[in-house]
Amino acid sequence: MQQLITIAVAAAVTVVLRALPFLVFSGKRKPPAFVLWLGGQLPRAVMALLVIYCLKDGIAGDAPGLLPAVAAVGTTVALHLWKKQMILSVAGGTLCYMLLVQFAV
Amino acid sequence: MLKTMRRAFPQTMPVMAGYLFLGIAFGAAMQSRGLPAWQSLLLSTAVYGGSLQFALVDSLCAAFAPLTVALLSALIQARHLFYGLSMLEAYRPLGRHKPYLVFALTDETYSLAVRGVPAGEDPAAWYTAISALDQVYWVAGTLLGAVAGTLLPTGALRGIDFAMTALFTVILTDQTTDAAARFRKGEITLTELLFAPLLGGLATLLSLLTVGRGSFLLPAMGLILAGFGGRYALERKGVKAA
Numbered sequence: 001m002q003q004l005i006t007i008a009v010a011a012a013v014t015v016v017l018r019a020l021p022f023l024v025f026s027g028k029r030k031p032p033a034f035v036l037w038l039g040g041q042l043p044r045a046v047m048a049l050l051v052i053y054c055l056k057d058g059i060a061g062d063a064p065g066l067l068p069a070v071a072a073v074g075t076t077v078a079l080h081l082w083k084k085q086m087i088l089s090v091a092g093g094t095l096c097y098m099l100l101v102q103f104a105v
Numbered sequence: 106m107l108k109t110m111r112r113a114f115p116q117t118m119p120v121m122a123g124y125l126f127l128g129i130a131f132g133a134a135m136q137s138r139g140l141p142a143w144q145s146l147l148l149s150t151a152v153y154g155g156s157l158q159f160a161l162v163d164s165l166c167a168a169f170a171p172l173t174v175a176l177l178s179a180l181i182q183a184r185h186l187f188y189g190l191s192m193l194e195a196y197r198p199l200g201r202h203k204p205y206l207v208f209a210l211t212d213e214t215y216s217l218a219v220r221g222v223p224a225g226e227d228p229a230a231w232y233t234a235i236s237a238l239d240q241v242y243w244v245a246g247t248l249l250g251a252v253a254g255t256l257l258p259t260g261a262l263r264g265i266d267f268a269m270t271a272l273f274t275v276i277l278t279d280q281t282t283d284a285a286a287r288f289r290k291g292e293i294t295l296t297e298l299l300f301a302p303l304l305g306g307l308a309t310l311l312s313l314l315t316v317g318r319g320s321f322l323l324p325a326m327g328l329i330l331a332g333f334g335g336r337y338a339l340e341r342k343g344v345k346a347a
Contacts, residue, residue: 002169003144009171010161011151013178014185019207021189022196031193034337038330039191043219044284045305045329046184047277050156050212052309053181053322054270059310060318069270076271080278087122089278093271094126098264 068104072097106230113234120213121242123272127155128246129253130265134159136254137262138166149247153240154211157181159266180322188215195228202229209236216276277302304332
């Protein structure tokens with residue numbers, strides 16, 4: 001039951017956040033120019049935020065260390081610049097990380 | 106709708122690969138912590154948000170704390186406010202299709218939706234097709250992961266959650282190479298190319314290093330909004346002066 005509530009809370013918060021912009025700016029109310037401009041700017045900023053969010057345990061904590069994560073991120077970027085195949089880059093980077101944390105560190 | 110889905114399918118293939126892989130990683134991570142498969146499937150159906158679902162694996166194992174879960178969800182999912190803002194005009198006229206499209210607007214679906222609708226396609230059907238296909242991949246991956254997690258020896262999947270990091274890295278790399286191409290063609294300025302990713306990265310690093318791991322997302326997002334607000338005000342002042 002408690003786990004069901006946990007899942008329900010997470011689902012509710014998620015759907016509210018996804019719906020909020022559409023509710024606030026529904027009908028004829030046009031969002032201000034700044035808000036529309038921000039909508040175009042934010043994706044790249046947020047993606048940078050998310051990458052660092054994922055690396056938080058290596059940067060500020062006690063996880064297996066930053067080195068495997070940095071090596072795997074580097075592998076991912078290099079693979080992606082080379083072949084531009086999302087699945088190859090994601091799978092290659094992940095495999096690199098798994099090998100490093102399971103056998104090297 | 107099925108015909109639209111067939112035409113939309115090739116465009117969703119990168120997401121299919123990513124979602125099957127991440128879904129498997131998520132299902133296996135849940136399984137490796139002793140959480141039942143039905144919870145994994147419920148999360149992938151009702152929450153449908155990869156980063157939050159990975160974070161919830163810990164919450165589901167820890168003591169019951171609904172308020173903490175609400176705050177954690179809000180922090181991780183706040184970026185969806187921005188996806189909504191950027192899809193406002195495209196989704197505005199879509200009527201009865203809109204509720205599901207809004208519910209299913211994940212990072213990856215947004216990355217497909219933001220490209221717009223191909224010529225000749227009905228927007229409502231097109232957006233619904235990519236959104237529904239993406240969720241099918243995600244739920245199917247979760248199910249496969251839950252099964253695989255029971256078959257593989259413990260520890261064999263250690264580190265598989267890096268798939269999420271790799272996915273975000275790939276998206277950021279794509280965004281940056283696209284912007285760099287537009288910069289080389291002279292369509293955007295150097296500031297436009299560098300400002301957003303640098304602001305996002307530096308603001309997040311700064312608040313991580315000062316506030317610590319527990320609660321750095323909120324100050325990071327505050328800094329990002331302040332940074333964009335400052336730039337917008339400065340550039341508008343520049344336009345008025347010129």
